[in-house]
Amino acid sequence: MISQFPEQWQTKCQERPFSTTTPIQEALFKPISDGDNILGISPTGTGKTLAYMWPILLQLTPKKGQQLLILAPNSELAGQLFEVAKDWGEPLGLSAQLLLSGSSQKRQIERLKKAPEIIIGTPGRVFELVKLKKIKMMAINTIVLDEYDELLSDSQLPFVSKITNHVARDHQMIYLSATQKISNDFLAENTKMITVSEQTPETIHHYYITVEKRDRLELLRKLSNIPDFRALTFFNNLSDLGATEERLQFSGTAAVSLASDVNIKMRKVILEKFKNHDLSLLLATDLVARGIDIDNLETVINFDIPRDYESYTHRAGRTGRMGKDGQVISFVTHKEDLKKLKKMASVQELQLKHQVLSLKK
Incomplete structure (x- = not known):
């Protein structure tokens, strides 16, 4: 899989070093690249972030504006996903914007004018900016719910539902977690479930x-x-x-x-x-x-x-x-x-x- 990466990433993999990929990274790469709706379940610490980040980033078009939305249940996780997106996105000419409650909304709106390809945030703040039409949901091709079971729980579900209601009909949904405790009724139609239990x-x-x-x-x-x-x-x-x-x-x-x-x-x-x-x-x-x-x-x-x-x-x-x-x-x-x-x-x-x-x- 790594041998198929663009040259900028191959260099990065050699520096890390990423000589091999994990089972969840192997399992998700093709279906996500193909545009399928995916539910990925794998233990924590097995590389789930890059498992979805790699194939999605390779599908994005630089300078085309908002295309990918990643939602996280809390500020810590959102911040870490933002760092990963920058790390792997910038060599491809892609930029990311982090949207958190508690940070200046005015400043975030200013940064959104620069048309980042990747938007990462917590549901409350993202929904505020969707209502203000600062996030162009009809332009979003892929939505990722990282720790989806938290995002689809009682407190976060209303925001997530309202956000996804604004997106184009043919968008891709990706759900990730270490555990599955949410009914499949909450998932998009034709969602493929991929479970990898490889933690030693x-x-x-x-x-x-x-x-x-x-x-x-x-x-x-x-x-x-x-x-x-x-x-x-x-x-x-x-x-x-x-x-x-x-x-x-x-x-x-x-x-x-x-x-x-x-x-x-x-x-x-x-x-x-x-x-x-x-x-x-x-x-x-x-x-x-x-x-x-x-x-x-x-x-x-x-x-x-x-x-x-x-x-x-x-x-x-x-x-x-x-x-x-x-x-x-x-x-x-x-x-x-x-x-x-x-x-x-x-x-x-x-x-x-x-x-x-x-x-x-």
Whole structure:
């Protein structure tokens, strides 16, 4: 497949290096190139973004204005997709525009006058600009719903439906996610489903630590003191997240939360600090799980047991990406927690001894 890429991309692949493509990238390339409506399901960290980005970008015409719309459920994911689109689009003479709520609408409208071929954004802001006729939906050939199950959920669905109602009849729809929990009734007609389950189980190791509920925070603090330890830590409730962040920071732990009320600029600063190992703990809820992509993230911690299998899958998918090693550590306080956890993953028990994690014999 790579051998068929234009010369600009071949050079880029050699620099990366992209010597081979992943199964989902191989599976989606031809049907997307052929203009089919596609539902692509593949575990997180298996290269889904490039799986759809490569074939679509090769179909776009430079200097022809708006042609591709990519919707994402949150700012983090939209921002990352924008970077990928720029990275691979610019060598082909294609430009992209990022549209997020919380950023200046006036500035975004000015930039849209430059007629970018690629538009990427969150549904609320995109719909505002569709209503103002600044996004020319009749010119859009392809719409991508990245993390489509989030975009077609209760809160986002009204915006997505209104946006897609403005598009030309013969447009292409592409849906992507790691899990499928939305009825096919929500999908466009003649949508082909392509499922690839190629994630190697050995790349992500699943563990649990038995701990009293009142001792979880102290355990988290001890883990953060392990040299070079870095973990994305998930909570089920915002109130628990906020209280834990406060107490960890009071004890001098390099921990920061990525709650939904943190503004876009600050979120970017926090993520950069975490990526640069200046923070040992990044605290989050499932709301932001879909949008965080951190190269070589070593550990994901479940401070709370996820509510369902889909949540566990998306949390776990933040580590062990693209075949690299990673570990998921879940805090278990009750027998029922462990029973629930074992239905989500094949877990082994860990115990903490002298601030060093070791497998329990």
